[in-house]
Every structure is written in structure tokens, then in C-alpha cells.
Amino acid sequence: MTPVPDDVRARLHERTTQLWAADGVVDLGIGQPQDAILPVDVLSAAMAATAASGRPHPLQYGIEPGDGDLRVAVSDYLEPHYGFCPDPEAAFVTNGNSQAIDLVVGTLTEPGDVVLVEEATYFLALDIFANHHVRVVPVAVDEGGIVPDALEEALRAHRPKLVYVVPSFHNPTGATLDDRRRERVVALAAEHGALVVADEVYHLLSAPAPGQDPLPGNGSVMPRPMAAWAPSGAVLSLGTFSKILAPGLRLGWVHTSPDLARRLAMRGFVVSGGGLNPLVCAVVARSLADGSAAAYLGRLRGILGGRAAAMDAALREHLPADVMWATPGGGYFFWLRVPADVDLTVLRAAAQRAGVDFRPGTLFSVDGGQTDRLRLSFAYYDEETIVRAVAALGRAFATVRG
Incomplete structure (x- = not known):
């Protein structure tokens, strides 16, 4: 040989x-974290503890919506940041937000359907939309993010299936939608039969306010996450560990209505392969449960x-x-x-x-x-x-x- x-x-x-x-x-x-700030210590300890537990289930095909312990741990982790506890039974575990966008578009659109996006928008999402042969229509933004009046006009003119937004610390503009705009975006989309796909990748990365310790919950006062509207079925809130732990985990979540979560879980590749990333789910769930992921987020924000x-x-x-x-x-x-x-x-x-x-x-x-x-x-x-x-x-x- x-x-x-x-x-x-x-x-x-x-x-x-x-x-x-x-x-x-x-x-x-x-636009990615530096190697030197990645939480090698946190994840090494969580991996060692997961292996030492002797539990075999992380090595098996997982349940289609994703590891239940992780979904509960994510909801507990988000509660102090969100001001409410997202429903873990209406969550779907993903391989991160890029895969989530691809999965959502593949599940909820057909070629030729319209997707509204902010102008400017996350450029690699445009490639995902192109892969699915949907028609992308830009909507104007200003210093406060997507402009509701422009969104309303585009909704009337184009009857889109989806409205894709990055509502917090937008990529590339850095803008954050305030509560009033968030509420209006959701209401307008629902009125016109569209779903809001909220890429909430940066929501937990608010900078600490001057004189405050860089701990979770401190810093700038954030608007409600778009996940607050998920139970209505009008929003799919995409979250990821890529920016708050490490991109290589390839792990994230979608919070939405139970019906939409079930539709994502019934995709053919999910049913065939089982829940996504069960071993990494177990490792991350442990880091969430023991508080080490929260402590790292505080350091990272600083x-x-x-x-x-x-x-x-x-x-x-x-x-x-x-x-x-x-x-x-x-x-x-x-x-x-x-x-x-x-x-x-x-x-x-x-x-x-x-x-x-x-x-x-x-x-x-x-x-x-x-x-x-x-x-x-x-x-x-x-x-x-x-x-x-x-x-x-x-x-x-x-x-x-x-």
C-alpha cells in the first residue's frame, strides 16, 4: 500500500x-473569534466529565428534535438574559445558524419564492438563499435597523414566504432593533403571511457598560429577543454556540412554535441520521449546567x-x-x-x-x-x-x- x-x-x-x-x-x-480566546479549558473539562460519566446515549443516534438535556439546559441558560424561559419542547437542535438557515429555507420555501432581507445583510446567507433558488429582495435599513415602513411596502409588493433579519448587533451594520421595531416587524410579517427568521447570533454579546463587571446580565439593556414571539408561530429564532463558546462545536438551536419545530424535525436527513450532534450536545449541556459556559460568556463580553x-x-x-x-x-x-x-x-x-x-x-x-x-x-x-x-x-x- x-x-x-x-x-x-x-x-x-x-x-x-x-x-x-x-x-x-x-x-x-x-468575522470569527480569535484562537486565543476560545474556551479550551471549559470544553476540555466538560468533555472529560462526559466521557467519565459512562453514559452511552451520546454515542447513539439521537432523538430527532435534538438532545433533551441540551434543550432544557439552553432554556435555563437563556432565561436570565431573555427575561423568560423559552419552551424547550418547542426547540430544535441544529448544527449552528448557517445550517439552520439552510434547513429553514429548505423546509418552508419552494424555488421562486421571495425572501426579504435587510440591505445590507449577512453575505453568506445570500449564498444559502441562492442554493435554494429563492428570490431575494432587499429592504432599506437606517441607524436603527430594518425600516418598518419599507418592510411593509415590500411585504405588500412581493408577498414573501420569509423575512430574514439579524436583529441584534447586526452583521454588518452593528445596529440593534429596539423593542418597538421588533414588535412591528413581527406584526407586519404575520399580517402578510410571512415568517420572520431571526438570526440572533450576537444577542448575548452586548458590551459591558462602563464601571460594570463583564458578567452575564450586566452591560447595555437589550431589547427582548425575537424568541419572545416564537410561541405565536410567527418567528423562528436561530441561536448558536459559535460566538458564545466555539464555532467548531457546530451546535445551535431554533426556538419557534411546536408545529414548526416538528416540521424541522421531520426533514428526511434528520429522521435518517437522528438528532444532530448528540455527543457535542452532551458536552455543551454539561458546561451549561455547571455554570462554566456562563462564566466564560462573562469573560468573553469583557x-x-x-x-x-x-x-x-x-x-x-x-x-x-x-x-x-x-x-x-x-x-x-x-x-x-x-x-x-x-x-x-x-x-x-x-x-x-x-x-x-x-x-x-x-x-x-x-x-x-x-x-x-x-x-x-x-x-x-x-x-x-x-x-x-x-x-x-x-x-x-x-x-x-x-
Whole structure:
């Protein structure tokens, strides 16, 4: 037998994560957590305890809606953040929000159906919608998120099946819908026979308020999660551990009505393969039950809050006065508006030569708009590196403006 060649082994050993920056470039476009802040200690202890328990059920095919212990643990975990306890019997366990979006669209739409999205929106969701051959229609946003009047107009004109929103610390804009807009979005969608798909990936990542300990429950006062409307059947609230524990867990949940949860659980691949990720479910459920996941979230919010503050201060110091942004209250992202005389393609090339990168606004647009916008992430680098990278971006601005 011929073994795998050494060069192939080396190549595959090195290529272990989805994204990485080019040598010599600080890529502020990367929207994932830094390796150094991942909770290796929390998950190692939970894995060891799960293995030591001797319980065989995590090694079996799981029940279709997902591990019951995890669904209960998630509801208990969310209760202090949400202000209510989501119904664990109306929850469905997913492999994370990307798979959840794919599953929801595959279950609830047919090719040619319309899905409304914010303009701008999470760009990789657009690929998922394209895979299902649905028609994506953009809806205007402002500094407060999706504009209800524009949503109402789009609902009347297009009769969509779904309205996809990122309601808290939006990707890419950083905006958060207030309670009044959330209520109106849900009411408008229900009035026109559409379901709201709420990607609540960043809801728990509010930055601690000045002078407060970075513990769960402290920090900025959050609006009600969209999960508050899940029992009505008008909303599917998608949650994930990718940002609050680790992306590699590939684990999340959907809170919705019991009927919609049953429809998701009856998909062919779920029935054939059983509940998703039962071994990881058991590990994460243990970390939730023993409090270690909650303690980690407190530390994480403090880290991200510090990085957001460092980026905000560096932007004020190093970027031209006519570059505009709203400081986000949490999440991962800053959304910058650049002056009309700055070509983003030219700016990005200059930034890369200066050792920094970003994501251009056009990437997040349904129809090629957002040409005066760019997204920066503060999740992947420490504060010192962020400050250095923003200073390089400032030099790139100076280069393109002569």
C-alpha cells in the first residue's frame, strides 16, 4: 500500500481553519473569534466529565428534535438574559445558524419564492438563499435597523414566504432593533403571511457598560429577543454556540412554535441520521449546567468590549474626520461610511499594501450597492493589534487622497 505523501500530509495539517490572514496583513475583515480566546479549558473539562460519566446515549443516534438535556439546559441558560424561559419542547437542535438557515429555507420555501432581507445583510446567507433558488429582495435599513415602513411596502409588493433579519448587533451594520421595531416587524410579517427568521447570533454579546463587571446580565439593556414571539408561530429564532463558546462545536438551536419545530424535525436527513450532534450536545449541556459556559460568556463580553473600545478610539485618532460610523453596543462589527471621493477598491489595495484588510460594503449588498461602506471586525485580534491595524488603515486613506 502507498502511504499518503508527506507534502499532502503537511498541507492538510496546516489547513485546519476556514479563514486566515495573509502573511504580513492584519485582516480586520475576519468575522470569527480569535484562537486565543476560545474556551479550551471549559470544553476540555466538560468533555472529560462526559466521557467519565459512562453514559452511552451520546454515542447513539439521537432523538430527532435534538438532545433533551441540551434543550432544557439552553432554556435555563437563556432565561436570565431573555427575561423568560423559552419552551424547550418547542426547540430544535441544529448544527449552528448557517445550517439552520439552510434547513429553514429548505423546509418552508419552494424555488421562486421571495425572501426579504435587510440591505445590507449577512453575505453568506445570500449564498444559502441562492442554493435554494429563492428570490431575494432587499429592504432599506437606517441607524436603527430594518425600516418598518419599507418592510411593509415590500411585504405588500412581493408577498414573501420569509423575512430574514439579524436583529441584534447586526452583521454588518452593528445596529440593534429596539423593542418597538421588533414588535412591528413581527406584526407586519404575520399580517402578510410571512415568517420572520431571526438570526440572533450576537444577542448575548452586548458590551459591558462602563464601571460594570463583564458578567452575564450586566452591560447595555437589550431589547427582548425575537424568541419572545416564537410561541405565536410567527418567528423562528436561530441561536448558536459559535460566538458564545466555539464555532467548531457546530451546535445551535431554533426556538419557534411546536408545529414548526416538528416540521424541522421531520426533514428526511434528520429522521435518517437522528438528532444532530448528540455527543457535542452532551458536552455543551454539561458546561451549561455547571455554570462554566456562563462564566466564560462573562469573560468573553469583557474581552470583546475592550476590543470594541480600542477600535473606536483608534478610528477617532487615525481616520479622516469625514469617515462616519456608529459605535456598536456589542457584537463583532463596525460599519464605516467613507466619503464620496474614496474608491473602496483603490482604498482596499492601498490598505493591503499597508498591512491591513477589510470587507467592502458591496459584499453585503443584494444588488451591488453599499459602495461607500466597509466592515471592520474587532473579534479576531487583540487590542494592540487592532490599534496598529487601524493606524495602517489611516495611512491608506492618506495615500488614496494624495
